Amino acid sequence: MISAVRPGGWLFLEEADPGLQPLVCPDEFGDEQHLANKLKLAFRTLMSQRGVDLSFGRTLPRLLRSAGMIDVRSDAHFPMGGPVCNELERATIEQIRDRLISGGLATEIEIEQHLSNVASGQLDLATSPMVSAWARKPV
Numbered sequence: 473m474i475s476a477v478r479p480g481g482w483l484f485l486e487e488a489d490p491g492l493q494p495l496v497c498p499d500e501f502g503d504e505q506h507l508a509n510k511l512k513l514a515f516r517t518l519m520s521q522r523g524v525d526l527s528f529g530r531t532l533p534r535l536l537r538s539a540g541m542i543d544v545r546s547d548a549h550f551p552m553g554g555p556v557c558n559e560l561e562r563a564t565i566e567q568i569r570d571r572l573i574s575g576g577l578a579t580e581i582e583i584e585q586h587l588s589n590v591a592s593g594q595l596d597l598a599t600s601p602m603v604s605a606w607a608r609k610p611v
Contacts, residue, residue: 474539477609483541489529490516490600493550496561498598504589508561508597511586514577515568529603541607552598561597562590 477483496512497505533546551557572578
């Protein structure tokens with residue numbers, strides 16, 4: 473990507489960093505939150521087994537600097553609660569349902585209960601922080 477940037481031009485990158493926020497329910501006060509966090513841990517286990525670097529997002533500024541970029545800046549956004557977080561959680565669980573079950577990481581009953589809990593709108597679900605990094609190519 474850097475080779476496509478003109479001298480003096482900017483490059484903007486974003487990547488999630490699940491390792492910065494390991495819980496989907498940071499306020500784990502009840503059974504519903506505990507189940508949600510259990511399934512999030514299972515999801516991250518599946519990701520790790522597939523070779524995903526769960527801390528890659530935080531490396532973006534360093535990688536930009538090491539590639540010779542200048543004026544490197546970064547921040548992270550950590551959404552928590554609301555319909556967008558609920559929909560992302562529902563879609564994620566639906567997509568990995570079979571792998572969770574076949575991997576012995578969750579039961580069908582747990583998944584159905586969690587999806588019902590998500591649909592209730594009573595969980596304060598968080599998404600992984602999104603790290604944004606941007607830098608300028610030297611002139």
